[in-house]
Amino acid sequence: MAATLIDExxxxxxxxxxxxxPEGMTADEADVLADRSDGTVLGYGAVVAKAHPPPRPGxxxxxxxxxxxxxxHSDGDVELTVRLGIAAHPCLTGILLxxxxxxxxVPQPRxxxxxxxxxxxxxxxxxxxxxPDAVPWEAAGVLLARLHAVRPGDLAGxxxxxxxxxxxxxxxxxxxxxxxxxxxAGEGAATGTASPGSLAPELxxxxxxxxxxxxxxxxxxxxxAPPPASRAGSLCHGDFHLGQLISHPRCGGSWLLIxxxxxxxxxxxxxxxxxxxxxxxxLLDPADWERFLGAYRHTAGxxxxxxxxxxxxxxxxxxxxxxxxxxVKAHAAGRxxxxxxxxxxxxCVRMAHVDTTSTTRTISTGGRETNT
Amino acid sequence: MQCPxxxxxxxxxxxxxxxxxxCGGCRGIFLDYGELEAxxxxxSQWSQPAGPPPAxxxxxGGGPVPQSPQSYPTGxxxxxxxxxxxxxxRHGHKRGFGHMLFSS
Numbered sequence: 294m295a296a297t298l299i300d301e302x303x304x305x306x307x308x309x310x311x312x313x314x315p316e317g318m319t320a321d322e323a324d325v326l327a328d329r330s331d332g333t334v335l336g337y338g339a340v341v342a343k344a345h346p347p348p349r350p351g352x353x354x355x356x357x358x359x360x361x362x363x364x365x366h367s368d369g370d371v372e373l374t375v376r377l378g379i380a381a382h383p384c385l386t387g388i389l390l391x392x393x394x395x396x397x398x399v400p401q402p403r404x405x406x407x408x409x410x411x412x413x414x415x416x417x418x419x420x421x422x423x424x425p426d427a428v429p430w431e432a433a434g435v436l437l438a439r440l441h442a443v444r445p446g447d448l449a450g451x452x453x454x455x456x457x458x459x460x461x462x463x464x465x466x467x468x469x470x471x472x473x474x475x476x477x478a479g480e481g482a483a484t485g486t487a488s489p490g491s492l493a494p495e496l497x498x499x500x501x502x503x504x505x506x507x508x509x510x511x512x513x514x515x516x517x518a519p520p521p522a523s524r525a526g527s528l529c530h531g532d533f534h535l536g537q538l539i540s541h542p543r544c545g546g547s548w549l550l551i552x553x554x555x556x557x558x559x560x561x562x563x564x565x566x567x568x569x570x571x572x573x574x575x576l577l578d579p580a581d582w583e584r585f586l587g588a589y590r591h592t593a594g595x596x597x598x599x600x601x602x603x604x605x606x607x608x609x610x611x612x613x614x615x616x617x618x619x620x621v622k623a624h625a626a627g628r629x630x631x632x633x634x635x636x637x638x639x640x641c642v643r644m645a646h647v648d649t650t651s652t653t654r655t656i657s658t659g660g661r662e663t664n665t
Numbered sequence: 666m667q668c669p670x671x672x673x674x675x676x677x678x679x680x681x682x683x684x685x686x687x688c689g690g691c692r693g694i695f696l697d698y699g700e701l702e703a704x705x706x707x708x709s710q711w712s713q714p715a716g717p718p719p720a721x722x723x724x725x726g727g728g729p730v731p732q733s734p735q736s737y738p739t740g741x742x743x744x745x746x747x748x749x750x751x752x753x754x755r756h757g758h759k760r761g762f763g764h765m766l767f768s769s
Contacts, residue, residue: 331769420767422764422767428766534767534768535766535767536767571766572744573740573745574744574745575744575745575746576765577766601740604741605741609741614769619765633764633765637765639745640743640744643742643744643745646743647679647742647743
């Protein structure tokens, strides 16, 4: 099935290259940049073709109250078109990589023969995973601050539908569903193909810790309720990590954000929360965290306020999400947790501990903000 | 780590984002470099707004301290220790770098 999808993507990209969309580029080799359940990405010369995730099955997020008209299927189409339109919008120039064809109006996603929606993007240079010291932490902070400063009202008139909600909490809930189906305790219709209850004892204990941390999160972080109004109105990336940065010669080699699949209105703290989670789990050097956060706060004009009351809930959510996916991966590979995955699980253990001995926690939020 | 005074094991916990080691035997407190200043800063910050002051039995009596832009807690209560001798986390950071920081 994956091979078919890749064939479809290759044909899509080749047609675009041959139609002369990108400047004088020829290519005969395609390479798969990512092939996951949440997206398959193929590089073809100067073009990148992405097959977007299939529409979610209807049973996800049952408690969401924004029941929109229309089937899940068409909603997905419209939302992707809106997200593509945002990336193509002049307000996002220098922030988000625009799709190919953006100069000629809002490009439409293409329906591949197999049913998946696909889009075309210029190919840029990603951050190298082998060079921790070359990560553009400041650029990342500045880009996110500029993204959050975009006023959604300035885009509305140019988009075919309202800006959808940022999908960060939905992704966290999805990670927990994957964890539950890995341990065979999937709620309801778990696909009973894999042997149920087969999580190794060490992984099962880790899964318990993640579940405990998850249960302590506010409902909006678990995608069980809309976020509070104060956390709902900013344009957010929704899935920021270091794989979401590329530099492109067309933009003078400066860094840009990519991947619009989770883009939408939500809590800006969510976009800072993954680096915050790495930092809090001991995976990110404090100096790097300061570079990222400092650049963000400087660009956003935020100073002097403790960022953690707002960061805390999203950072705990992303720590649980990362730990959950780490357990799923370790289980699939039949290996123990690696050091980074263990660090996230340990952070989940500490969350439960902090919450049960909550005097410290109550003091640390100083009564100024309650987000739990 | 062991308590330098009585030799009993010390437990790390978090006070307003500052990592503190407390001895399980004599209840003595060990602060890493800069943590005393961080606590002093925090106390002056939290004594300004109305509400209960931080009940810190080992708090440093706080005169007013000039507020710098960086005078916020360095992490959440559930954060991993990053200071001083907790060096093994640095290794985790370098080795874990490859995959985790690049994926959802």
